Amino acid sequence: MKRTLLGAVAALALSSSLAVADYPEREVLGVVMWGAGGATDTVARAVNPAAEEALGKPIVVLNKSGGAGAISTAFVNAAPADGYTFLYGAENPQLHPVMGVSSLDYSSFYPVNILGRGVAVIAVPSDSKYKTMADLLADIKANPGAVKMGSTGPGGLPSTISALIANAADFEVTAIPFGGEGPGLTAMLGGEVDFMPSGISAAAEQIKAGKMRALAVVNPSSVDTLPNVPPITDAIPGMDKFLPWGPFYGVFVRKDAPDDVKAVLESAFKKAAESEQFTTLMANRGNVMMNISGSEAEAFLKKWQQVTVWALQDTGAAKVDPASLGIKRP
Template identity: 60%
Template sequence: MITRRLLGAFFAAAIASGPALAQNYPDRELTGIIMWGAGGATDVVARAITPSAEKALGQAIVLQNRPGGVGAISTAYVNSQPADGYTLLYGAENPQIHKVMGLSQIDYKDFFPVNVIARGIAVVVANNNTPWSSLKELVEDAQKRPGAIKMGSTGPGGVAHVVNTMLSNVTPFRVASIPFDGEGPGITALQGGHVDYMPVGLSAAAEHIKAGRVKVLAVVNADSLETLPNVPPITRDFPQFAKFLPWGPFYGVFVKKGAPEAAKAKLVEAFKQAAGNEQFTKMMVDRGNVMMNISGEEADDFLAKYQAVTSWTLHEAGAAKKSPEEFQIPRP
């Protein structure tokens, strides 16, 4: 028979061993949950950075794609797991507007930012058989044929939705939005002619652009890019868009907020090394990304600014379901 004294001693020993166990972290393989489907920008970044992080940690990270709900499925899953540091979320920008879009009550405030790896530049790409040679021509066509043009999207709050909302705020037009589980499937559908155009992160479209499988109508930036010198910035034809810039997708690695401090410290160091890997950095820059490699408080500040700018932009454009004020999101 187990006495109260023995039970007390058992629990005391378990509590005391907690810090020691954390110091031995990681002593088994980790799970990495990728927010979007195979072939999309988040998937590409996750699979490129992980080998270096595994080497630094001394353990494997088993990657799984869990797309759906504009990122809400993956965030809910990781949030439901034990806060032991063994389940990582490879995420993009989407959770920062889940609250105002009515998609979820979970955002990155519920996680610790192990590393905000890089921020991307968005581009507007179109099927090669479409008649437009510029974004202005696309918009003018959409104004003549409301709802006839099909836009690929990753759902409410995704890059395509936000860029289209911003553009509609500048010059009203209407298109049909066709949702996909990530930029990869969306770009595949675009090439097949199932949708006509799609705003996406440049990193997801870079190889398709180089291969001539899609055409680029505009860069969602105030200036042209060295990697796409002949593609105009969106502000050329729509100068009012400048009020939203700089803006773009970002990629990061997160762990549940209550994870042990020792585990968080080891994850931060491992992914800092991985993000600084010369080969990985070159791949990211070649794909039009701006390296950040930040964590902790610096990353929290970046995430808060992104959330404020995007949430209030969507709200003022009438595209949000709830006011940012409801969630104490300050005006930028």
Template identity: 55%
Template sequence: MLTRRTLGALAAAALARPVAAQAWPPRDLTGIIMWGAGGATDVVARALTPHVEAALGAKIVLQNRPGGVGAISVQAVHAAPADGLTLLYGAENPQLHKVLGLAQIDYADFFPVNVIARGVGVIVANRDKPWTGLKALVDEISANPGRVRMGATGPGGLPHVIGAMLNAVTPVRVIAVPFDGEGPGLTALQGGHVDFMPVGVAAAAEHIRAGRVKPLAVVNPEPVPSLPGVPPVTADFPGFARYLPWGPFYGVWVKRETPAPVRARLVEAFRAGAANPAFTELMARNGNVMMNIAGEEADAFLKRWQSVTSWLLQEAGAAKRSPEEFGIPRP
């Protein structure tokens, strides 16, 4: 029999559940950014987060933790409790860690709170170099093999993948100089410490507009509206077409085991933040294509990207282990 006391307790519990749900998060969140300050991932993370904080009603304390081509930050978030309070602000790199022999963890071990946008690559050079296009750069590399310096971010980074594409289309031999992200690499490029670097348009756009670096080509089958006058790589090297469209992407993840109500709260907040007009305008201006997807839709995108890029590296001879070993299907 239900007594008055029992009924009262049930009613109190029913009222308490929404309050408890609304009380999450219990403290500030930590957002670990995969790459260094000034790179594309950092730019996207710091532009998006204030809008997410407004929707979430809590602060997200951002930390740059580069290293290991993203493996250090991935491991840090993977080792954290599955409570949704530690977020990974990442890019595409972990999807290649297995085939490059860097790590055994990829985004299959995480829940995609939001795949924010996908980007386009651009090959930029030191502004004092005489090259006016990609063909001139390749001619210089061919005339001086092993002497032209390319800024890189390590195996699986955007420069590495685009370099593998270029080498598959027209064999080149350069000196790869590694940096902890596109931001430090672009700083070195401006200082003349490297000669050219493939980077995301998001990281390079302001430098290009200010004349601090020189764009040679966008890694896209057609020009990019945010960089008028910069030709696509296919203009000089049609062989690139088999790999395109291709580009980096940016997103936010938590551990896969995070409770469903917490994941739903994060998805809602990041979806609202990514839809903010000021943020979407910034992303368009930097040459990014908004996605704003989560859950199963994001998982499908991530698996497709992994399939295409892993097999690209395998065919170019840049993979250390075959995608077949990990059950990654051919695209």
């Protein structure tokens, strides 16, 4: 009887070990929350090859934009918690509850890896009449609501930066939403909007090619990627209290996925984030490498959310009081 029980326990342990060793048994789906060509898509597709190699199975990349990232977040949350569907996400879900977009934020997910954070720019077409950030601000102040800003919807990077600026300067603009930074910047070049806040990673190539001009970097100092572009604090000193701030990019899986599956994904993406191809791309795009996971990543997510949602609340941009959601003022 005792030998039988011990044998059963050993068999169970062996089968559990084999199940973990077998993950992933097939291809994995990586869902990008924004459209092709945007900053999140660029980061996802850059890290994907090294992650595939580390996992030993293909990772199929699916762009699923809409709702400022809410559609893709809900899609991954509704998928089985088996690790075969994960999210290539940006910062947007951390704002969804206060923007009334969705009740889902990253507290419902496990941060496999926060790959890095970006620095944003205020971009205009190269032939724009705005030569400096001061020019843009002066026109906005003189013509409230007349200047058109490219956006990605409530809670997206442009709308958040707009709220931060509005907390420190006159900034009444008309936001025109698009399905991601890539489509928005393309529309800006076509004359549909006058300017657009964007991550450097989405705009850098167009800026270097001379098709766009960056009026300012949303940072307390200039950055190596665009050394001649002044920090936004030169034109808006009051922005200093919000900085450094910027978008971030990460890999998220359902929180209730098996711990061993999370560990496999963590290991794969940690290795992928250290690959030369990925680190070079991140540096060239002006992004700051992070490569953190677990409790360290959760602490980062919590602090980022606190700072940002209360900035939105203070400018009147939040639809739901952060305090009612249990988010404490930082």
